[in-house]
Amino acid sequence: MTTQQDIGDAAATAEDPYAAIGELGTAPLWRYYGSVLPKQPEPRAVPYLWRYAALRPYLLRFLEELSLEEAERRVLMLLNPALQDPPATTTTLYAGLQIIGPGETAQAHRHTSNAFRYVIEGSGAYTTVNGERVHMHPGDLLLTPNWHWHDHYHEGDDPMVWLDALDYPLTTNCLDVNFFELYGERSQKSSVPDDLSSRQFIHGQLSPAWEVAHTEASPVGNYPWAETRRAFDAIADDAVGTEAEGILLEYKNPITGGPVLPTMGCRVSRLRPGFRGAAVRRTSSAIYHVVHGSGVAQVGDVQLDWNEKDVFAVPPWHRFELRNDSDTEDAFLFSFTNEPVLRALGFFREDLPDASGAS
Secondary structure, three states, rough: OOOHHHHHHHHHHHHOOHHHHHHHOOOOOOHHHHHHHHOOOOOOOOOOEEOOHHHHHHHHHHHHHHHHHHHHEEEEOOOOOOOOOOOOOOOOEEEEEEEEEOEEEEEEEOOOEEEEEEEEEEEOOEEOOOOOEEEOOOOOOEEEOOOOEEEEEOOOOOOOOEEEOHHHHHHHHHHOOOOOOOOOOOOOOOOOOHHHHHHOOOOOOOOOOOOOOOOOOOOOEEHHHHHHHHHHHHHHOOOOOOOOOOEEEOOEOOOOOOOOOOOOOEEEEEEEEOEEEEOOEEEOEEEEEEEEEEEEEEEOOEEEEEEEOOOOEEEEOOEEEEEOOOOOEEEEEEEEEEEEHHHOOOOOOOEEOOOOOOO
């Protein structure tokens, strides 16, 4: 029988006490201060840009060679070079390019992760979310809050491509809380009028008085690009906007006034011709999709030259600045971030230079 005295003697005489305590499942904090408590964030993700023009031909090839019955979702994941396994675009955010062909139906399912899709090209498709058919048009933002049934169907003539976005790196890779379930049939039956949620809430501050239940996710199924563009057109050309991202609009939950999803915030910015944004860094990570135009994102030491429909990632606490190099054309950038999570936890920080250029 081992006594407390025996244990004490073994500790006192161990040739390598660090190896000995390692075998007991412990480690000395004083050897890990630099990694446990760094002076500032040290994200693993790196700045990166995915060129739509280079990826689109592969989307079309897989459309021809791979059925949805084989693939379930025909998606090219946009993987950060530093986050390959498990796959992610930034530490807590994921983006992918999904394609669906005429006449195809993507199997209905649901999962813990919040999701949305931002339509890039095509027409004639819709997604059904908890019984509501929500139609897709380029530039539309369609929400799929967590644990909502959703499937996709394409009635048009040409391929449909959209940007998928999920918070599964947070729910699965970080928190281990993801659940997934297939629907009993391949697709849902429509149970409410098409696009009802968008039509009810499309009028800004005039919202249905009977929709008073608190919900963390926005009840809006689709934020149409037609309304987004109308909002930009209504803003005077001499509007000040933001230093870093120009005329920046945020998609809102019309009931709470907060972000559209509890884990992801969505915004769209208009960069006027010749726009030069102030350098900024944030503790949030962000993924940008170029709706229109071309320009430059300087992210830390990396220069990302973006064109229409490209996607690029900005990791946390990387100083970045945006530039529209055109002298005649506006540029429009859609973006989503994990800022709602950080704000809820009190971890969000933004660093802009002051008037002297110091930060």
